[in-house]
Amino acid sequence: MDITVKEQLLAWAEEDYRKFSAALIPNINNVLGVRLPYLRKLAKTIAKGDWRQFLENAESEYFEEVMLQGMVIGYIQADIEEVLPYIADFVPKMDNWSVCDSFCIGLKITKTNKDTVWNFLQPYLASDKEYEIRFGVVMLLDFYIDEDYIHRLLRLLDQTDRSSYYVKMAVAWAISICYVKLPEITQAYLASSSLDDFTYNKALQKITESYRVDPETKTRIRAMKRKR
Incomplete structure (x- = not known):
């Protein structure tokens, strides 16, 4: 059997x-x-x-x-x-x-259907449910951090409902990967973002933990931390 x-x-x-x-x-x-x-x-x-x-x-x-x-x-x-x-x-x-x-x-x-899946993800990124939003955010960081999508991606991260812990952590994670791959664009975003202090500081922490960021840059990133 x-x-x-x-x-x-x-x-x-x-x-x-x-x-x-x-x-x-x-x-x-x-x-x-x-x-x-x-x-x-x-x-x-x-x-x-x-x-x-x-x-x-x-x-x-x-x-x-x-x-x-x-x-x-x-x-x-x-x-x-x-x-x-x-x-x-x-x-x-x-x-x-x-x-x-x-x-x-x-x-x-x-990877071979990026526009179709991008459109599919939009309702999840606009949701108020913790794991629907995290699903959308993690999909973005896994497949969409490139020059074609970066500006739209950062706008979406800025607009998501970040009232829940696992969304905050996912957004911080995504921003850190954005910084590693496209530092100048992400640096400009961080200077004008509407991120809450927790998510913003957690993103900085994750950037400084990356082995792909040089020591001088890590020092500068640490100096950007918001004091509560």
Whole structure:
């Protein structure tokens, strides 16, 4: 008899890894403790088969079941117009930074459909829901920090609802990557942004933590910190 996806995940679960993972992801209590390489291997296998049936019937009882669905969506080979509804169905299932960020980096289909996905992301960036906004912001930092999009991207980061912690952190992260890749444009943005003090200072901190920023620049960035 074929083993079910849930049975396979339960068989892979490790108690020590469960404790380790759960400690990194606050506010959830449904972690099994399955290592990511196992999930990726299973997701690739599902994506080569009847992935539509899997996604339509997938269960979301455990953290790893949700993570697996996101990985499968990232691996499927299909037209962007077919994939986008599956992305839209998945976004509401995200309730932690780990699933969100893993899902985003896996959506490599974005690279060949940038304008289409950019338009798709706009409602999420205008949302008032924490993980919908974080999804939009992390997608921007993963795929859109380049000269074609940078000015529009920075305007969006400035306009997002930053009332929640995981959005603030994502925006700060995105700005730090913008600075590393396009420092002059991002420097000008920082001088005139409407960022709240926490997000602004966190962005500066992340810039100074980058190994791609030279010591002299880090000193200048530290001097830009807002005093509370």
